[in-house]
Amino acid sequence: MxxxxxxxxxxxxxxxxxxxxxxxxxxxxxxxxxxxxxxxxxxxxxxxxxxxxxxxxxxxxxxxxxxxxxxxxxxxxxxxxxxxxxxxxxxxxxxxxxxxxxxxxxxxxxxxxxxxxxxxxxxxxxxxxxxxxxxxxxxxxxxxxxxxxxxxxxxxxxxxxxxxxxxxxxxxxxxxxxxxxxxxxxxxxxxxxxxxxxxxxxxxxxxxxxxxxxxxxxxxxxxxxxxxxxxxxxxxxxxxxxxxxxxxxxxxxxxxxxxxxxxxxxxxxxxxxxxSGWNFGYTPSSGNWGKPGNFMSHGYDFGGYVSSTGAERPEYTQAQVLARVIDALGSRLALATSTVPRVEVTADFPTSSSPSALDLSEGGQLIAVPNLGTAPGRAVVNGVPVAVAPDSCPLMLVDVPLRSWDFDASDATLTLASADLVAATDGALAFSSDVPVTVVLGGTQVEIPAPTAGAPERTVVEGLTLVVLAPSDAGRLRSLGRDGTVRLADAPRRQGTTPPTAVRSVRRRSFAAPEKPAGTHELPPTLESLGAYRGRGTYRTTADLTGVDELLLVGAADIVDLSIAGRVCPTIAGFGAAQRIDVHEVTGSVAIEALVEIWGHANFDDARLPALRLGALRGLGTLWRVRDVRDLSALWTVHGQWAGVPAPTRELGGWSSTRVGIPLTYTRDVQSKTVSALHLRGVVEPVRVTVDDGEPSTVHAEDPWVLLPAGTHQVSITMPHHPSGGGLRAELLSLEPVTGWSCGAQDDDLLTGFAAGVGPTEGIRLPLALKPGEEAWLDVDLPPSDDGFLVRLDGSGIRVTGWAAGECLGRIWVGDRPAFSGGDSDVLWVPAGWTGLTLLIRGIEGQGAPELRTLRLESPNG
CATH class of the missing domain: 3.20.20.80 (Glycosidases)
Structure with missing residues (x-):
């Protein structure tokens, strides 16, 4: 087409x-x-x-x-x-x-x-x-x-x-x-x-x-x-x-x-x-990025030329130089066609396996010669040795007519220039380089020394002035005179930085944020069904755990703090993967409470974990009592790879065949009087599971579970054959749901409104020790600043949400935590002009006692 x-x-x-x-x-x-x-x-x-x-x-x-x-x-x-x-x-x-x-x-x-x-x-x-x-x-x-x-x-x-x-x-x-x-x-x-x-x-x-x-x-x-x-x-x-x-x-x-x-x-x-920028509030995603299950940080920064707080990085100058190359060549470049160099290019450094060139619209070529190494080297372009800086890619010009710049000698040709052309007039050409530059003009070859910042190098060849600028000067180039004079923009002023300030005096609020009652439910509903599209919610019930040694939590996302009989469990952040919870020391009727926080909905469609599917909902999921556990690793019939009729009976993964890697299917009947969970222990590569005549599903190592309704079902497992069986085992957990949940919701609007409000407080000095599951709302007085602050917290075993100027800044997890991606996941940013700072601190069970030791306010320009 x-x-x-x-x-x-x-x-x-x-x-x-x-x-x-x-x-x-x-x-x-x-x-x-x-x-x-x-x-x-x-x-x-x-x-x-x-x-x-x-x-x-x-x-x-x-x-x-x-x-x-x-x-x-x-x-x-x-x-x-x-x-x-x-x-x-x-x-x-x-x-x-x-x-x-x-x-x-x-x-x-x-x-x-x-x-x-x-x-x-x-x-x-x-x-x-x-x-x-x-x-x-x-x-x-x-x-x-x-x-x-x-x-x-x-x-x-x-x-x-x-x-x-x-x-x-x-x-x-x-x-x-x-x-x-x-x-x-x-x-x-x-x-x-x-x-x-x-x-x-x-x-x-x-x-x-x-x-x-x-x-x-x-x-x-x-x-x-x-x-x-x-x-x-x-x-x-x-x-x-x-x-x-x-x-x-x-x-x-x-x-x-x-x-x-x-x-x-x-x-x-x-x-x-x-x-770069920031994911304010509850807006980061949870995603995969190759390894399923991580949290995107509040800072959204992947090393671009401007940092999240607006600071210019060295790459910013590289941007200015490239832009000036594009401007200098103008339509010659914009109408160019991609090809390969017409002249031989060799190099003594790591470079492209197939260098690219552009046929410029008015004649000649632009050839990219990348030095992919960390040491300076030399290339040979059409028989001419030239210097190439490490970690660079000069855009060299070959056989370019100079007539479009109105150079007096209309038939003059720039046979070779080993550096970036950043400006041209009818009497001068300006290049950018931090290594010596080789120029061949007509029949004359010159090598111009590498310039230093603020001191361009100049030479005249056949009536044409050649100027070489350091990249830092080329980035500030404003004009080039026909006699080679250059005018540079003023160097940007470096913003001052202030040393970090430790904050130890804060005010603790006397009251916690309210929650919206969200009714009673037989099974835990999703937070979205309670109207909490961002934010968090609570789930409470009382359950009889007599004779129950473990619970199975299925579908929990994103962050679940579960308390059973007053004992706080380590935080669950499994993105919906089934979690076994040991309760063998608990008996009788006990209180169960869960706080579930939405970090963010999946931004990519990852089938390996339920909560990482695009459009997946958030909440506690379903909590099941485990009534019985049976080993199902034996008595599977084998289909495929020369297995005859009647089908042989083997252990799961136990068929022997030379057809390594070819799919093989194991089938057996599975019976349970209740809802049950088939657990495939030892899954490495994905396997396909079919129940009765249903559509096959893929089971991954990250969540090797399949829920089965009560009754008798034929289960088929198809997997690539491994000669040693692969170590796959199967067990069946008979389940009974925990029911009768009362719920409450705290969406992001409610929490932000509470953070912006005022009420009675008590002045305290840090450090602040908390129990797992305990929360504290803190108000922090910020000193005056024209630049704002980065807020860094020193502590252990806490999750922190921050607000300023009526906006949620984001969240930090201090201590043992899941993987994070993005920018600096350990800071909050209070932009210039955003007044006040309110923090919600929650103690979490895990490595290290929950404690906020100090706050440090850092300059965003540091």
């Missing part, structure tokens, strides 16, 4: 690249998310991106950030996305808007509202009427905001992305689903290009091959891989065959890698999260 996209929007996409109002562009784009920043900082962060040389920001719009409860919409304050887009326009930035409906982004539920899971007939991210009706309500709210701010009507929006990496998800009807989203966008007047990104290279899987939906690519390679170029060029060719440019809507942040993508044919390069 070949097509170009021109929809009277001023934006044209074709095989040669991106044109805006007829002007070809290479677009550098940084992720910048309004919902992860204080509104007061929006303008400064946008201006910071623009000063980096990037010309565009990509912006997710999270559905569940704006629909806070079913039918309750908010677009005010920090949710005023229209104001953010207007600020982007004022700052001179384009915008790629990404309204989902699913965004991933390590955000609570991937932005899908939690209550969608309450409708058993609704299937998220499918061409299904119930889901599409909910999406229509969201699009009715958000798409008019985008349509009113499209480029052709004077706004910043140049593209709108539908969905996000759909090729990762098992969507049954991709064409129907994307067609429905496309039609809604068109209905609301969106005429800029509609794009859909492929997360793992499946262009059809991401777009459904729907006409009018342009495929884009997300690449997250190993930065040190020598094979990046070959993969990226393949996608550039595939898209060129469709009459489209290669647009990389997400990728790594390192500019050495971004240069390799540019040389491989990318017209849009959008490294993900160059400008």
């Amino acid at each position: 070949s097509h170009s996209t021109i929809v009277n929007s001023g934006i044209e996409l074709d095989a040669r690249g991106i044109s805006i109002d007829g002007s070809p562009r290479v677009v550098l784009c940084a992720s910048l998310f309004y919902f992860r920043l204080p509104r007061e900082q929006w303008r400064a962060r946008l201006e910071q991106v623009r000063a980096s040389g990037y010309t565009c920001v990509d912006v997710y719009l999270p559905w569940n950030f704006h629909e806070t409860a079913p039918g309750r919409w908010s677009f005010e304050g920090r949710r005023d996305v229209a104001a953010f887009l207007d600020l982007a326009q004022e700052t001179g930035l384009y915008v790629i808007a990404r309204p989902g409906p699913y965004i991933c982004s390590e955000w609570d539920g991937g932005a899908l509202p939690a209550w969608l899971g309450l409708d058993p007939g609704l299937r998220v991210r499918q061409h299904e009427p119930r889901f599409l009706a909910q999406v229509a309500a969201w699009f009715d709210q958000v798409l008019p905001i985008l349509a009113d701010r499209q480029y052709q009507v004077g706004g910043p929006v140049i593209m709108v992305q539908l969905e996000n990496e759909l090729d990762f998800f098992d969507c049954e009807d991709r064409t129907g689903y994307l067609t429905a989203l496309r039609d809604q966008a068109i209905h609301h007047g969106v005429t800029v290009p509609l794009i859909a990104c492929a997360g793992q290279g499946d262009l059809a899987g991401a777009t459904g091959d729907v006409p009018g939906v342009v495929p884009a690519c997300n690449f997250y390679p190993d930065d040190d891989s020598p094979h990046i170029e070959a993969e990226v060029r393949r996608y550039a060719e595939l898209l060129a065959d469709r009459g489209l440019p290669l647009m990389i809507t997400e990728t790594n942040r390192r500019h050495r890698t971004l240069r390799r993508l540019l040389a491989s044919g990318a017209s849009l390069i959008a490294p993900y999260l160059q400008s």
Whole structure:
């Protein structure tokens, strides 16, 4: 399929690249998310991106950030996305808007509202009427905001992305689903290009091959891989065959890698999260990231060029230099085509296995020569030795005519330049390098020494002044005179830092937060069914545990603090995996209480744990008394791999065969008078379990359990054959539910309202010791500050939630805890101007007695 996209929007996409109002562009784009920043900082962060040389920001719009409860919409304050887009326009930035409906982004539920899971007939991210009706309500709210701010009507929006990496998800009807989203966008007047990104290279899987939906690519390679170029060029060719440019809507942040993508044919390069932020409140996700079960931290930072608090990192200068290369080459680069070098390139350092080059539109090539090592080296380009710095990727120019810069000798050719060209006039060329630069101009070869910051090197060759700037100077380059004079912007002032301040005096509130009564229930309901889409809830009952040695908790998520007969259990954070709980020392009628907190709904669809399925609900799950345990490892019949009739009877996994790895099925009848749980101990690789004539399910090592209704069932287990049996054992637990639960809910609004309130307090000095399960609400007086604070807690065995200025800052888990991902998981950020600090401290059972020893206030600029 070949097509170009021109929809009277001023934006044209074709095989040669991106044109805006007829002007070809290479677009550098940084992720910048309004919902992860204080509104007061929006303008400064946008201006910071623009000063980096990037010309565009990509912006997710999270559905569940704006629909806070079913039918309750908010677009005010920090949710005023229209104001953010207007600020982007004022700052001179384009915008790629990404309204989902699913965004991933390590955000609570991937932005899908939690209550969608309450409708058993609704299937998220499918061409299904119930889901599409909910999406229509969201699009009715958000798409008019985008349509009113499209480029052709004077706004910043140049593209709108539908969905996000759909090729990762098992969507049954991709064409129907994307067609429905496309039609809604068109209905609301969106005429800029509609794009859909492929997360793992499946262009059809991401777009459904729907006409009018342009495929884009997300690449997250190993930065040190020598094979990046070959993969990226393949996608550039595939898209060129469709009459489209290669647009990389997400990728790594390192500019050495971004240069390799540019040389491989990318017209849009959008490294993900160059400008970092924060997951305020209860908005982080729980996810997989390869290892199932972790929590996304409050800090949302993966090492981009701007930190979560707005500090510029060394990569920021690299951004400015690359942007100046793109500006200096202009349409030559924007209309270039990807290929391989026409001249021989060798190197004495680790480099690309297949270097990329761009045929520039007015002649000559740009060749990327990455040094993937940590030591300086030398490359030989068309027989000329040149220096290459470690961990760099100079964009070398070969055989480039100088006529388009109005150089007096119109037939002059830049035969070779071993460094980045960052500016050009009719009398001078400026390069950026921190190693010596080799230039061949016509028949003259010169080597220019490496410059130092503030001291450019200059030489004149055949009437042309050559200037070499240190990268720090090139990043601040404002103009280049025809005589080689340079004007630099003022160096940025370094913000001062203040030493950490220890806080030991706090005020403890006399009362705890109330909870909303949520009725009595036979079995524990989900928190979402109680109206708590973010926040936490309590479950209480009394149960007779006479003769019961253990309980089985099934489906608990996310964070469960369980107390039985006054004994607090270690915190459970198993994402729905079945948990055995020893109660052999408890007997009679005892109180059972659970506090269940939602960390965040899954942002990715991971089948290995129940709570990591996209759309999965939160809550206590079901608590069962275990009445009996039987070993079922024997008396399985074998089917397949030359097993005859009648089927042989073996232990589970006990068949012997030379067909290693070929699936083999074991079957037996399983009988229980009650609901039961089949436990497959020793599962390593996933196995398929079929009950009676039902659909097979996959059982993983992370949750090797299958619930069975009362009665007799034929159970079949299919697994790859292992000659030694693999050590798999089976046992059957006969279950009886614990019933009669009374519930209460504390959603995020209730907790935030309580934190913002006032009441009687008592001044105390830290350290504060707590019992497991005990909570304390603390008010902390903050000293004046123009920069805000990072709050770091020293203690053990506590979970902490913080609030300031009427906003939940986030949560910290101090001591023994599950895995975390993202930025610094041990700090809360109080932005400048956000007054007051309230902390909810909860003691948890585990390693170390619960204690808050001290608070440290740190400078965010440190």
